[in-house]
Amino acid sequence: ATVLGIETSCDETGVGIVADGRLLGAALASSMDEHARFGGVVPEIAARAHLESLVPCLDAAFADAGIAPRDLDAVAVTSGPGLATALHTGVAAAKALAAAWNLPLYGVHHLAGHVAADTLEHGPLPGRCVALIVSGGHTSTLLLGDLARDPIVHLGDTRDDAAGEAFDKVARILGLPYPGGPAIDRAARGGDPDAIAFPRGLLGAGPDFSFSGLKTAVARLVERERRPLADVAASFQEAVVDVLTRKAVDACRAHGVRTLVIVGGVAANARLREVAAARCAAAGLALRVPPPALCTDNGAMIAAVGDLLTTAGAEPAPLTLPITPTAPLTRATCPA
Ligand code: ATP
Ligand code: MG
Ligand code: FE
Numbered sequence: 371a372t373v374l375g376i377e378t379s380c381d382e383t384g385v386g387i388v389a390d391g392r393l394l395g396a397a398l399a400s401s402m403d404e405h406a407r408f409g410g411v412v413p414e415i416a417a418r419a420h421l422e423s424l425v426p427c428l429d430a431a432f433a434d435a436g437i438a439p440r441d442l443d444a445v446a447v448t449s450g451p452g453l454a455t456a457l458h459t460g461v462a463a464a465k466a467l468a469a470a471w472n473l474p475l476y477g478v479h480h481l482a483g484h485v486a487a488d489t490l491e492h493g494p495l496p497g498r499c500v501a502l503i504v505s506g507g508h509t510s511t512l513l514l515g516d517l518a519r520d521p522i523v524h525l526g527d528t529r530d531d532a533a534g535e536a537f538d539k540v541a542r543i544l545g546l547p548y549p550g551g552p553a554i555d556r557a558a559r560g561g562d563p564d565a566i567a568f569p570r571g572l573l574g575a576g577p578d579f580s581f582s583g584l585k586t587a588v589a590r591l592v593e594r595e596r597r598p599l600a601d602v603a604a605s606f607q608e609a610v611v612d613v614l615t616r617k618a619v620d621a622c623r624a625h626g627v628r629t630l631v632i633v634g635g636v637a638a639n640a641r642l643r644e645v646a647a648a649r650c651a652a653a654g655l656a657l658r659v660p661p662p663a664l665c666t667d668n669g670a671m672i673a674a675v676g677d678l679l680t681t682a683g684a685e686p687a688p689l690t691l692p693i694t695p696t697a698p699l700t701r702a703t704c705p706a
Contacts, residue, residue, distance in 0.1 A: 371443040371680035374431075374467070375673025376424075378460030379452025379480045380506070381411045383423035385431040386670025387442075388677045393490045395435025396670045399423035406548050410538070417455035424463050431669065439471050444686070446676025449477030450694030450704040451507070457693040465689050474686035477694075478675045480667075481508060482517060482702035484633040486678060487664040487671035495658075500525070500627045502618040504642070505634030506534035506549075509579050509614075510699070511621040514631075517675070517702050518682035524699070525621045526577030533610055533636045536581035540588050540606050544599060554603045555639050561604030563641070566591060568609040577617060577624075584609055604641075611642045615649045622655050631658040638662035675702050 372394075377384035386396040401419030405411045432438065447464030450457060461477070468475040485501050501512045509528040514520070531539065534551055541550025546557060568587050571580035588606050591597070614636075622630050632646055637659050650657035664671065679702065687706040697704045 371677050372437065372441055373444045373446055373673045373676035373680055374442050375669045375671070375676055376445070376447040376460045376464050377480070377483065377667055377669045377672045378420040378424070378456050379448045380456060380667060381405060381416045381419070382667040383420045383427050384667055384669030384672070385427040386668060386673040387431055387435040387437065388490065388670060388673035391489055391494065391674070391677060393670050394437060395431045395433070396668060397427040397430035397434060398668055399427055402549065409542055409548055411453065413453045413455045416453060417459055420456055420459035424459065427669070442471065442473055444474045444476060444676050444680045446476040446478050446672050446679070448480045448483060448672050449691055450479065450697030452480055452695060454693060454695045457695060461691060461693050465691065469689060474680070475689065475691060476676045476679050476684070477687040477691045477704045477706055478672050479697055479699055479702055479704050481505070481699045482675050483671035485514065485631065486517060486674035487668070488631050488633055488658050488660045490664060490670060490674055491660050492658050495631065496629050498627055499629040499631055500618065500622045500625065502614060502630065502632045503634045504533040504614060504632065504636035506538065507532050508634065509533045511577060511618055512699070513625055513627070518678040518684055521701055522699055525625070526579060526617060528579040528581065530580050530582035531585060533581060533614060534634070536585055536610060537636065539585050543589050543592055544602060551636060551639065554607055555641070557599055558604035558607045558641065559600070561598065561600030563604040563608035565601035566597065566605035568605055570609055570613050573613050573616065577621060579613065579617065581610065607639070607641050611639070611645045614642060615646045618646070619649050619653050619655065623653065629656045629658065633660060633665065635666045638665040679703065
Protein backbone atom coordinates (compact mmCIF):
# COMPACT_ATOMS: atom_id res chain seq x y z
CA ALA A 371 0.00 0.00 0.00
CA THR A 372 1.10 3.60 -0.64
CA VAL A 373 0.66 5.70 2.50
CA LEU A 374 1.31 9.27 3.59
CA GLY A 375 2.55 9.63 7.17
CA ILE A 376 2.45 12.76 9.31
CA GLU A 377 4.32 13.18 12.59
CA THR A 378 3.92 16.24 14.86
CA SER A 379 4.01 14.80 18.38
CA CYS A 380 6.96 16.84 19.64
CA ASP A 381 9.30 19.33 17.97
CA GLU A 382 9.83 17.57 14.62
CA THR A 383 7.42 18.10 11.72
CA GLY A 384 7.81 14.90 9.74
CA VAL A 385 6.14 13.86 6.50
CA GLY A 386 6.94 10.58 4.79
CA ILE A 387 5.57 8.50 1.94
CA VAL A 388 6.00 4.72 2.03
CA ALA A 389 4.93 2.13 -0.55
CA ASP A 390 4.92 -1.57 0.31
CA GLY A 391 7.63 -1.28 2.94
CA ARG A 392 9.81 1.04 0.90
CA LEU A 393 10.53 4.70 1.67
CA LEU A 394 9.58 6.78 -1.39
CA GLY A 395 10.11 10.28 -0.08
CA ALA A 396 10.28 12.34 3.10
CA ALA A 397 10.69 15.82 4.51
CA LEU A 398 11.53 16.98 8.01
CA ALA A 399 11.51 20.35 9.75
CA SER A 400 12.53 20.92 13.36
CA SER A 401 11.87 23.68 15.86
CA MET A 402 14.66 22.28 18.07
CA ASP A 403 16.76 25.45 17.84
CA GLU A 404 13.85 27.60 19.02
CA HIS A 405 13.58 25.51 22.20
CA ALA A 406 17.31 25.35 22.93
CA ARG A 407 17.42 28.47 25.12
CA PHE A 408 14.58 27.08 27.28
CA GLY A 409 16.41 23.76 27.78
CA GLY A 410 13.39 21.77 26.61
CA VAL A 411 10.47 21.79 24.21
CA VAL A 412 7.96 24.63 24.68
CA PRO A 413 4.55 23.27 23.53
CA GLU A 414 3.18 26.53 22.08
CA ILE A 415 6.34 27.18 20.09
CA ALA A 416 6.28 23.59 18.77
CA ALA A 417 2.64 23.85 17.67
CA ARG A 418 3.23 27.13 15.87
CA ALA A 419 6.27 25.70 14.10
CA HIS A 420 4.28 22.63 12.96
CA LEU A 421 1.62 24.93 11.50
CA GLU A 422 4.26 26.82 9.53
CA SER A 423 6.19 23.74 8.38
CA LEU A 424 3.48 21.23 7.55
CA VAL A 425 2.46 22.40 4.07
CA PRO A 426 6.06 22.98 2.91
CA CYS A 427 6.98 19.50 4.23
CA LEU A 428 3.99 17.91 2.45
CA ASP A 429 5.02 19.57 -0.81
CA ALA A 430 8.64 18.51 -0.36
CA ALA A 431 7.76 14.89 0.48
CA PHE A 432 5.53 14.52 -2.59
CA ALA A 433 8.23 16.08 -4.77
CA ASP A 434 10.84 13.75 -3.24
CA ALA A 435 8.61 10.69 -3.77
CA GLY A 436 7.64 11.73 -7.29
CA ILE A 437 4.02 10.74 -6.73
CA ALA A 438 0.72 12.63 -6.46
CA PRO A 439 -2.02 12.46 -3.80
CA ARG A 440 -4.15 10.36 -6.20
CA ASP A 441 -1.51 7.58 -5.88
CA LEU A 442 -2.15 7.21 -2.13
CA ASP A 443 -4.13 4.42 -0.45
CA ALA A 444 -4.29 5.95 3.05
CA VAL A 445 -3.22 8.76 5.36
CA ALA A 446 -1.57 7.92 8.70
CA VAL A 447 -0.91 10.38 11.50
CA THR A 448 0.55 10.25 14.99
CA SER A 449 -2.48 10.77 17.25
CA GLY A 450 -0.58 10.00 20.48
CA PRO A 451 1.33 10.12 22.70
CA GLY A 452 2.90 13.56 22.67
CA LEU A 453 2.26 17.23 23.34
CA ALA A 454 -1.44 18.02 22.90
CA THR A 455 -0.91 21.29 21.02
CA ALA A 456 1.60 19.63 18.70
CA LEU A 457 -0.51 16.49 18.06
CA HIS A 458 -3.55 18.63 17.20
CA THR A 459 -1.76 20.26 14.27
CA GLY A 460 -0.87 17.00 12.54
CA VAL A 461 -4.16 15.27 13.30
CA ALA A 462 -6.22 18.21 12.00
CA ALA A 463 -4.15 18.28 8.81
CA ALA A 464 -4.41 14.51 8.31
CA LYS A 465 -8.20 14.59 8.74
CA ALA A 466 -8.51 17.41 6.22
CA LEU A 467 -6.36 15.56 3.67
CA ALA A 468 -8.13 12.22 4.21
CA ALA A 469 -11.52 13.92 3.78
CA ALA A 470 -10.45 15.94 0.73
CA TRP A 471 -8.80 12.98 -1.00
CA ASN A 472 -11.40 10.45 0.17
CA LEU A 473 -8.80 8.18 1.80
CA PRO A 474 -8.87 6.00 4.93
CA LEU A 475 -7.29 7.61 8.02
CA TYR A 476 -5.16 5.82 10.64
CA GLY A 477 -4.32 7.21 14.09
CA VAL A 478 -0.89 5.71 14.72
CA HIS A 479 0.85 5.27 18.08
CA HIS A 480 4.12 7.23 17.92
CA LEU A 481 6.13 4.40 19.51
CA ALA A 482 4.80 1.83 17.04
CA GLY A 483 6.17 4.26 14.47
CA HIS A 484 9.61 4.11 16.08
CA VAL A 485 9.49 0.30 15.81
CA ALA A 486 8.26 0.29 12.20
CA ALA A 487 11.06 2.69 11.19
CA ASP A 488 13.40 -0.29 11.20
CA THR A 489 11.37 -2.12 8.56
CA LEU A 490 12.18 0.65 6.06
CA GLU A 491 15.85 -0.28 6.34
CA HIS A 492 15.81 -4.00 7.15
CA GLY A 493 12.52 -5.30 5.76
CA PRO A 494 9.63 -6.97 7.60
CA LEU A 495 10.13 -7.87 11.26
CA PRO A 496 10.13 -11.56 12.16
CA GLY A 497 6.87 -12.96 13.55
CA ARG A 498 8.15 -12.58 17.11
CA CYS A 499 10.82 -10.27 18.44
CA VAL A 500 11.79 -8.10 21.39
CA ALA A 501 11.93 -4.34 20.89
CA LEU A 502 13.91 -2.02 23.13
CA ILE A 503 12.37 1.45 22.77
CA VAL A 504 14.67 4.17 24.05
CA SER A 505 13.44 7.67 23.34
CA GLY A 506 13.01 11.09 24.89
CA GLY A 507 9.89 10.13 26.81
CA HIS A 508 9.88 6.33 26.92
CA THR A 509 12.05 3.36 27.83
CA SER A 510 10.57 -0.12 27.50
CA THR A 511 11.27 -3.65 26.41
CA LEU A 512 8.36 -5.08 24.42
CA LEU A 513 7.36 -8.49 23.11
CA LEU A 514 6.10 -8.01 19.56
CA GLY A 515 4.14 -10.24 17.24
CA ASP A 516 2.54 -8.92 14.06
CA LEU A 517 2.68 -5.16 14.60
CA ALA A 518 -0.49 -4.49 12.56
CA ARG A 519 -2.62 -7.15 14.28
CA ASP A 520 -1.32 -8.29 17.65
CA PRO A 521 -1.41 -6.58 21.03
CA ILE A 522 1.97 -5.30 22.27
CA VAL A 523 3.20 -6.83 25.54
CA HIS A 524 5.33 -4.72 27.89
CA LEU A 525 8.15 -6.70 29.50
CA GLY A 526 9.93 -3.86 31.30
CA ASP A 527 9.38 -0.12 31.63
CA THR A 528 11.20 2.74 33.31
CA ARG A 529 10.02 3.56 36.78
CA ASP A 530 11.20 7.16 36.54
CA ASP A 531 13.19 8.92 33.79
CA ALA A 532 13.36 7.72 30.19
CA ALA A 533 16.83 7.02 28.80
CA GLY A 534 16.69 10.05 26.48
CA GLU A 535 15.46 12.20 29.34
CA ALA A 536 18.49 11.07 31.38
CA PHE A 537 20.79 12.10 28.51
CA ASP A 538 19.02 15.47 28.24
CA LYS A 539 19.10 16.17 32.00
CA VAL A 540 22.71 15.06 32.46
CA ALA A 541 23.77 17.18 29.46
CA ARG A 542 22.25 20.15 31.24
CA ILE A 543 24.15 19.31 34.43
CA LEU A 544 27.36 19.11 32.38
CA GLY A 545 26.65 22.43 30.63
CA LEU A 546 26.10 20.77 27.24
CA PRO A 547 23.45 22.06 24.80
CA TYR A 548 19.95 20.67 24.20
CA PRO A 549 19.23 18.04 22.93
CA GLY A 550 21.60 16.32 25.29
CA GLY A 551 21.86 12.89 23.67
CA PRO A 552 23.88 13.87 20.61
CA ALA A 553 25.94 16.30 22.75
CA ILE A 554 26.92 13.57 25.24
CA ASP A 555 27.54 11.09 22.42
CA ARG A 556 30.08 13.57 20.99
CA ALA A 557 31.54 14.66 24.35
CA ALA A 558 32.12 11.01 25.34
CA ARG A 559 34.39 10.30 22.38
CA GLY A 560 37.90 9.77 23.66
CA GLY A 561 36.65 9.63 27.25
CA ASP A 562 37.25 6.66 29.57
CA PRO A 563 33.94 4.79 30.11
CA ASP A 564 35.41 3.16 33.24
CA ALA A 565 36.73 6.38 34.78
CA ILE A 566 33.77 6.71 37.15
CA ALA A 567 31.68 3.78 38.40
CA PHE A 568 28.20 5.27 38.13
CA PRO A 569 25.24 3.25 39.50
CA ARG A 570 23.47 0.73 37.25
CA GLY A 571 19.83 1.28 38.29
CA LEU A 572 17.82 -1.91 38.96
CA LEU A 573 20.47 -4.11 37.32
CA GLY A 574 19.81 -7.68 38.45
CA ALA A 575 16.46 -6.59 39.88
CA GLY A 576 13.99 -7.60 37.17
CA PRO A 577 13.10 -6.16 33.79
CA ASP A 578 12.23 -2.57 34.77
CA PHE A 579 14.56 0.41 34.35
CA SER A 580 15.49 3.36 36.56
CA PHE A 581 17.69 6.30 35.55
CA SER A 582 16.94 9.02 38.11
CA GLY A 583 19.54 7.73 40.59
CA LEU A 584 22.17 7.88 37.87
CA LYS A 585 21.27 11.47 37.06
CA THR A 586 21.60 12.38 40.76
CA ALA A 587 24.95 10.58 40.97
CA VAL A 588 26.30 12.65 38.07
CA ALA A 589 25.04 15.87 39.69
CA ARG A 590 26.74 14.96 43.02
CA LEU A 591 30.02 14.08 41.33
CA VAL A 592 30.10 17.35 39.39
CA GLU A 593 29.49 19.32 42.63
CA ARG A 594 32.22 17.43 44.46
CA GLU A 595 35.13 17.04 42.07
CA ARG A 596 36.55 18.29 38.79
CA ARG A 597 36.92 15.46 36.28
CA PRO A 598 37.49 15.67 32.53
CA LEU A 599 34.17 16.21 30.74
CA ALA A 600 34.89 13.37 28.29
CA ASP A 601 35.35 10.90 31.19
CA VAL A 602 32.15 11.97 32.96
CA ALA A 603 30.16 11.82 29.69
CA ALA A 604 31.64 8.44 28.70
CA SER A 605 31.09 6.93 32.16
CA PHE A 606 27.50 8.17 32.35
CA GLN A 607 26.80 6.89 28.84
CA GLU A 608 28.36 3.52 29.72
CA ALA A 609 26.08 3.14 32.75
CA VAL A 610 22.99 3.75 30.58
CA VAL A 611 24.17 1.51 27.74
CA ASP A 612 25.25 -1.30 30.07
CA VAL A 613 21.82 -1.53 31.72
CA LEU A 614 19.85 -1.16 28.46
CA THR A 615 21.77 -3.84 26.59
CA ARG A 616 21.88 -6.35 29.47
CA LYS A 617 18.15 -6.08 30.11
CA ALA A 618 17.29 -6.27 26.41
CA VAL A 619 19.37 -9.42 25.92
CA ASP A 620 17.87 -10.92 29.11
CA ALA A 621 14.37 -10.22 27.76
CA CYS A 622 15.18 -12.10 24.53
CA ARG A 623 16.52 -15.06 26.51
CA ALA A 624 13.55 -15.11 28.90
CA HIS A 625 11.07 -15.22 26.01
CA GLY A 626 12.98 -17.45 23.62
CA VAL A 627 13.22 -14.70 21.01
CA ARG A 628 16.06 -14.61 18.45
CA THR A 629 15.77 -11.00 17.25
CA LEU A 630 16.27 -7.76 19.14
CA VAL A 631 15.30 -4.45 17.53
CA ILE A 632 16.46 -1.23 19.19
CA VAL A 633 14.56 1.93 18.24
CA GLY A 634 13.86 5.52 19.31
CA GLY A 635 16.12 8.57 19.44
CA VAL A 636 18.65 7.05 21.86
CA ALA A 637 19.19 4.16 19.41
CA ALA A 638 21.20 6.72 17.40
CA ASN A 639 23.82 6.57 20.18
CA ALA A 640 27.12 5.24 18.85
CA ARG A 641 28.15 3.44 22.05
CA LEU A 642 24.72 1.81 22.46
CA ARG A 643 24.94 0.47 18.91
CA GLU A 644 28.45 -0.84 19.55
CA VAL A 645 27.75 -2.59 22.86
CA ALA A 646 24.41 -3.97 21.63
CA ALA A 647 26.14 -5.47 18.58
CA ALA A 648 28.78 -7.17 20.75
CA ARG A 649 26.32 -8.51 23.32
CA CYS A 650 23.83 -9.76 20.74
CA ALA A 651 26.62 -11.52 18.84
CA ALA A 652 27.77 -13.18 22.08
CA ALA A 653 24.19 -14.27 22.87
CA GLY A 654 23.52 -15.53 19.32
CA LEU A 655 20.83 -12.90 18.70
CA ALA A 656 20.11 -11.03 15.48
CA LEU A 657 20.27 -7.28 16.16
CA ARG A 658 18.38 -4.71 14.13
CA VAL A 659 18.87 -0.96 14.63
CA PRO A 660 17.61 1.63 12.13
CA PRO A 661 20.10 4.11 10.66
CA PRO A 662 20.38 7.17 12.97
CA ALA A 663 18.12 9.38 10.80
CA LEU A 664 15.28 6.86 11.22
CA CYS A 665 15.85 6.56 15.00
CA THR A 666 14.76 10.11 15.84
CA ASP A 667 11.27 11.37 15.03
CA ASN A 668 10.24 11.39 11.36
CA GLY A 669 7.14 11.02 9.18
CA ALA A 670 8.27 7.94 7.28
CA MET A 671 7.99 5.75 10.39
CA ILE A 672 4.32 6.74 10.73
CA ALA A 673 3.72 6.02 7.04
CA ALA A 674 5.39 2.62 7.58
CA VAL A 675 2.81 1.73 10.26
CA GLY A 676 0.01 2.99 7.99
CA ASP A 677 1.32 0.75 5.22
CA LEU A 678 1.29 -2.31 7.53
CA LEU A 679 -2.24 -1.47 8.77
CA THR A 680 -3.59 -0.93 5.27
CA THR A 681 -2.05 -4.17 3.99
CA ALA A 682 -3.47 -6.05 7.00
CA GLY A 683 -6.93 -4.62 6.26
CA ALA A 684 -7.14 -2.87 9.63
CA GLU A 685 -10.22 -0.78 10.42
CA PRO A 686 -9.51 2.92 9.66
CA ALA A 687 -10.20 5.64 12.24
CA PRO A 688 -13.28 7.86 11.99
CA LEU A 689 -12.78 11.54 11.07
CA THR A 690 -13.62 12.25 14.71
CA LEU A 691 -10.28 10.62 15.70
CA PRO A 692 -9.21 12.27 18.97
CA ILE A 693 -5.65 13.07 20.02
CA THR A 694 -4.47 10.86 22.90
CA PRO A 695 -1.51 12.68 24.52
CA THR A 696 -0.88 9.90 27.07
CA ALA A 697 -1.91 6.87 24.99
CA PRO A 698 -0.43 3.68 26.47
CA LEU A 699 1.35 1.44 23.98
CA THR A 700 -0.95 -1.57 23.62
CA ARG A 701 -1.37 -1.65 19.83
CA ALA A 702 0.02 0.06 16.73
CA THR A 703 -2.99 2.38 16.66
CA CYS A 704 -4.27 4.84 19.27
CA PRO A 705 -7.84 4.68 20.61
CA ALA A 706 -10.36 6.26 18.23
P1 ATP B 1 9.08 9.84 22.52
O1 ATP B 1 9.43 9.13 21.27
O2 ATP B 1 9.30 9.06 23.76
O3 ATP B 1 7.72 10.45 22.47
P2 ATP B 1 10.70 11.95 21.50
O4 ATP B 1 9.89 11.72 20.28
O5 ATP B 1 10.92 13.34 21.98
O6 ATP B 1 10.09 11.08 22.68
P3 ATP B 1 12.86 10.82 20.07
O7 ATP B 1 12.79 11.80 18.97
O8 ATP B 1 12.56 9.42 19.78
O9 ATP B 1 12.09 11.28 21.37
O10 ATP B 1 14.31 10.90 20.65
C1 ATP B 1 14.80 12.09 21.18
C2 ATP B 1 15.69 11.69 22.33
O11 ATP B 1 16.79 10.93 21.82
C3 ATP B 1 16.26 12.86 23.08
O12 ATP B 1 16.18 12.60 24.46
C4 ATP B 1 17.71 12.90 22.61
O13 ATP B 1 18.60 13.43 23.56
C5 ATP B 1 17.98 11.42 22.37
N1 ATP B 1 19.07 11.20 21.43
C6 ATP B 1 19.15 11.58 20.13
N2 ATP B 1 20.35 11.25 19.60
C7 ATP B 1 21.04 10.63 20.60
C8 ATP B 1 22.35 10.07 20.70
N3 ATP B 1 23.21 10.09 19.68
N4 ATP B 1 22.72 9.53 21.89
C9 ATP B 1 21.87 9.51 22.94
N5 ATP B 1 20.63 10.03 22.91
C10 ATP B 1 20.22 10.58 21.75
MG1 MG C 1 12.58 15.58 18.80
FE1 FE D 1 9.86 9.86 19.34
